[in-house]
Amino acid sequence: MSDEAVVYLDHAATTPVAPEVCEAMLAVLGDPGLAANPSSGDHAPGRRAAALVEQARAEIAALIGAQASEIVFTSGATESDNLALLGVARGSGWRGRHIVSSRTEHRAVLDALAHLEREGFEVTLLDPGAAGHVAPQALAAALRDDTVLVSLMHVNNETGAINDIGALGAVCREAGVPFHVDAAQGIGKFPIDVVAQGIDLLSLNAHKVHGPKGIGALYVSERARRRIEPLVFGGGQEQGLRPGTLAPHQIVGLARALTLAESRRESETARLRALRAALWEALQGCEGVLCNSPLDGHGSPWILNVCFEGVEGESLRYALDGLMVVSGGSACNSMHQEGSYVLRSLGRSDQQAMSSLRFSFGLATDAAGLARAAAEVIIAVRWLRAIAPAPQSASLRASSSAGAVN
Numbered sequence: 001m002s003d004e005a006v007v008y009l010d011h012a013a014t015t016p017v018a019p020e021v022c023e024a025m026l027a028v029l030g031d032p033g034l035a036a037n038p039s040s041g042d043h044a045p046g047r048r049a050a051a052l053v054e055q056a057r058a059e060i061a062a063l064i065g066a067q068a069s070e071i072v073f074t075s076g077a078t079e080s081d082n083l084a085l086l087g088v089a090r091g092s093g094w095r096g097r098h099i100v101s102s103r104t105e106h107r108a109v110l111d112a113l114a115h116l117e118r119e120g121f122e123v124t125l126l127d128p129g130a131a132g133h134v135a136p137q138a139l140a141a142a143l144r145d146d147t148v149l150v151s152l153m154h155v156n157n158e159t160g161a162i163n164d165i166g167a168l169g170a171v172c173r174e175a176g177v178p179f180h181v182d183a184a185q186g187i188g189k190f191p192i193d194v195v196a197q198g199i200d201l202l203s204l205n206a207h208k209v210h211g212p213k214g215i216g217a218l219y220v221s222e223r224a225r226r227r228i229e230p231l232v233f234g235g236g237q238e239q240g241l242r243p244g245t246l247a248p249h250q251i252v253g254l255a256r257a258l259t260l261a262e263s264r265r266e267s268e269t270a271r272l273r274a275l276r277a278a279l280w281e282a283l284q285g286c287e288g289v290l291c292n293s294p295l296d297g298h299g300s301p302w303i304l305n306v307c308f309e310g311v312e313g314e315s316l317r318y319a320l321d322g323l324m325v326v327s328g329g330s331a332c333n334s335m336h337q338e339g340s341y342v343l344r345s346l347g348r349s350d351q352q353a354m355s356s357l358r359f360s361f362g363l364a365t366d367a368a369g370l371a372r373a374a375a376e377v378i379i380a381v382r383w384l385r386a387i388a389p390a391p392q393s394a395s396l397r398a399s400s401s402a403g404a405v406n
């Protein structure tokens with residue numbers, strides 16, 4: 001595959017920085033008048049840097065229906081998830097030690113929860129099952145008198161399955177339990193209103209929406225603020241919840257990326273929904289394909305996850321080296337030699353999970369690139385099935401066509 005033919009389809013792992021974002025960040029980095037510490041309120045340059053940070057904070061808050069004082073800057077969604085989970089769990093004191101989440105959360109949530117279990121907390125993980133999203137009734141049934149936090153993701157990073165955040169938030173509000181949402185794959189792609197959707201804590205980052213890596217935020221409602229404890233200690237920045245010198249160029253980049261994403265949200269949603277449908281259509285030219293993503297309104301137009309039955313996962317990965325997609329789940333899982341826990345929770349076998357590919361889209365994704373990608377994948381799959389067939393599954397032997405999971 002020549003260089004110009006490379007099609008980047010791993011936007012759910014990270015996205016290239018948009019030129020407008022790069023420009024806004026460079027303007028801050030390159031201006032000696034903005035080089036002061038935003039916490040140095042005693043001099044004008046410090047106050048100028050602080051004003052820039054506060055303007056970005058207000059822009060981000062407005063995008064999600066929050067107050068500026070409820071936005072805490074962090075290094076990204078992983079840190080935001082950890083601050084929300086560990087911070088609220090440890091800060092809930094006598095109220096209880098039970099937390100509800102789901103099996104298909106990102107590792108940043110699952111590993112933080114595993115740590116809390118070692119501290120003596122009890123965790124209930126809901127199983128979204130074949131649907132891929134958590135039923136509000138299942139959440140209601142899992143809540144107890146001693147439940148101190150619910151943590152559920154907005155959009156799944158492997159399959160694109162969307163949780164009905166408003167309905168889940170209503171269950172939490174009714175029960176008086178703080179609700180944390182990992183919105184790393186949802187922010188800038190779907191409208192979020194923390195008040196209307198009953199959200200108390202929301203993790204977001206910049207690098208999944210054409211912003212820089214290494215910057216994110218946690219929305220902490222005034223209500224949740226009374227319970228949350230910091231994870232690190234220092235100079236008192238971010239109301240003592242996340243001390244450390246603020247990075248104005250990163251914060252400006254985050255705000256610019258999110259406002260740009262919002263301005264393009266509707267047109268990009270429509271454009272990518274059509275492109276995703278066309279890619280799925282093209283991939284069905286290959287027999288024995290199963291869709292791991294909801295294709296209806298419960299699925300994100302930014303992600304298509306497909307299982308190619310009868311292909312050995314590792315060979316598929318090598319055969320598609322020039323094609324930037326992710327096999328076997330997500331970038332985070334690709335370090336593990338097992339089928340993705342998210343795909344297995346849909347009811348896929350280990351083998352099916354290993355022979356699945358995630359295609360994820362962004363601003364530069366176009367019809368020509370996807371057509372090329374589809375053609376290449378189909379050639380590779382047919383070739384691999386011919387030379388190194390994996391244990392054949394029943395549905396392939398029956399040569400059934402596509403089966404969608406909705």
Ligand SMILES: *Cc1c(COP(=O)(O)O)cnc(C)c1O
Nearest residue numbers: 076077078106108157184185205
């Ligand atoms: C990418 C991602 C994260 C981690 O975000 P970082 O900013 O890279 O730390 C957490 N949750 C989900 C759902 C993600 O997709």
